[in-house]
Amino acid sequence: MTSFEMDHLDDDQKQRLLLESRYKPIFDRHEHEGGVPLKSLRQEMEEVGGSKLPRGKMELLLRRADEYQDGKLEFGEFIRIMTAETGDRQLTAFQKLLKISLNGVIPRNAQKKRMEYYLDHYNCCPPPLFMIFISLAEIGVFVFYAIELKGMGVETTASSGFPWYSPLIYKPQRRYEAWRFLTYMFIHVGYLHLVFNLIMQLMLGLPLEMVHKWWRVGFVYSLGVVAGSLGHSVVDTTTMLAGASGGCYALIGAQLAAVIMNWKEMTRGCQDGVVEFISSAPVRLTLILVLGGADTGLAIYQRFTGDSKGSVGFAAHFGGFLAGLLLGISVLKNIDKKPWETVLWWISTIIYCILIIFCICWNGFYPGFPDQDWRPCCPIT
Structure with missing residues (x-):
């Protein structure tokens, strides 16, 4: 991507590209396994040159990934967790309201599979009246x-x-x-x-x-x-x-x-x-x-x-x-x-x-x- 194209990206898009360039090779190696095993996640990231995460980010990643209790982390999940602080800014006002509703109804262990689906496909038709x-x-x-x-x-x-x-x-x-x-x-x-x-x-x-x-x-x-x-x-x-x-x-x-x-x-x-x-x-x-x-x-x-x-x-x-x-x-x-x-x-x-x-x-x-x-x-x- 040229510098001109990079200049026209917002901060969230730049962050996603940076994460992909640095960390996607780690997840590619474990694609056939369905994700990187959490027990080796820290070690594998530190072994990749220039890919060591700040200590606070790594602890946040391990804590939130462990909530799903499947023992593995997929690249899409990694991106969502690492960009969680800015993710809500990309949602519409209605999607934010829907996300709050989902948090109140769907168990946290099921949100991993269904949250994005609902945010993308729910069209409020029929509305909750x-x-x-x-x-x-x-x-x-x-x-x-x-x-x-x-x-x-x-x-x-x-x-x-x-x-x-x-x-x-x-x-x-x-x-x-x-x-x-x-x-x-x-x-x-x-x-x-x-x-x-x-x-x-x-x-x-x-x-x-x-x-x-x-x-x-x-x-x-x-x-x-x-x-x-x-x-x-x-x-x-x-x-x-x-x-x-x-x-x-x-x-x-x-x-x-x-x-x-x-x-x-x-x-x-x-x-x-x-x-x-x-x-x-x-x-x-x-x-x-x-x-x-x-x-x-x-x-x-x-x-x-x-x-x-x-x-x-x-x-x-x-x-x-x-x-x-x-x-x-x-x-x-x-x-x-x-x-x-x-x-x-x-x-x-x-x-x-x-x-x-x-x-x-x-x-x-x-x-x-x-x-x-x-x-x-x-x-x-």
Whole structure:
């Protein structure tokens, strides 16, 4: 390359050319092996004349390469690691957002294989709008009923005030109106209930949508809502149910499964930067426990200190969470599929179906439910 051509290259391109000219011969010697063995990487680089890396760079290279745990380093990986400090400047604003989402969803050991593919091929079509749409719908329904309740002399506060007469809320006396097993997610008891649900589903749902597409996340979320109401109908047969916690906890279940199964990989490198720290397993687990614990605590409080019109159950949290654990395996896209995961897919799917069938049969044959309310929808009394 001529000096004139070199002058028209930016700093990143010059750095890549320099790295290639100095270090590619090392990787060419090991091309048939799939990369340079990490155990001999330092020695081989020092043996090449003029190719000795600064001590800090070498330590960084070995530390980050070891995160992938494959024992070898390919030339492409070497370039990405050595230019990591400047790589983000070549990404568009949307790609940077996608990269943050990938850091929060894909285990670190799978990012090696999939990060570049997603950054190059993800086109935001369809866009991640499911969680946004559901959240706006929940806000709209909440505002509508808050205004209506105010006209009836009932104030909506932080932890009280809900339209017990709504055709959307789950009521055990009107179980024959099957849509209530899903639509109860649009009703919330006080604005704190709504805020907690919105924070959780947007924080967990949007990154999942960007990686797994909206229909997979929407499917898990919706079935988590249904599983939550069915579980509630088994555990708490006389209590109404409101809130999107079934769907939120389905997302939590899917996330928690990934955190637990990939704890080691998600903990490595958490001190490398802000994004790495935020997406690390301890931080994610802490956020899940804090937000989930606060929301569940509020639901339990409301269950046993309900207003004069009745109390609202909390068992949907656990039903949705269990559904998320099972459906996350079955429905969400598998980033790095392993042979044994096919067996796990079948096991989780069968368990979910068995539990759903049991709950449906319980609703049909259990004699302890309140008498059915056959009055026209929707009586306020």
